[in-house]
Amino acid sequence: MRRPASPPPSPQKQFGALRASLLYCPKCKSATPARERLLLVLPSGNLYEYLCSECGTTTGEKTDQAQQDVQLFTP
Numbered sequence: 001m002r003r004p005a006s007p008p009p010s011p012q013k014q015f016g017a018l019r020a021s022l023l024y025c026p027k028c029k030s031a032t033p034a035r036e037r038l039l040l041v042l043p044s045g046n047l048y049e050y051l052c053s054e055c056g057t058t059t060g061e062k063t064d065q066a067q068q069d070v071q072l073f074t075p
């Protein structure tokens with residue numbers, strides 16, 4: 001058995017924006033770094049879910065208001 005010097009890269013590439021914001025986790029009973037995950041893409045905005053980076057419990061969610069595409073009709 002050999003141990004790699006560094007941990008393998010996270011497979012969760014789709015997490016994209018990894019924020020170091022701390023959210024309270026009821027399981028860990030402390031504020032833990034939250035991982036942002038895109039949950040749903042809605043016409044009104046994207047629904048994001050925050051997961052505890054320690055145990056994966058959902059610690060919060062937010063709706064990102066989609067930027068209204070200004071419809072410019074150029075003749």
Ligand SMILES: [Zn+2]
Nearest residue numbers: 025028052055
């Ligand atoms: Zn946790």
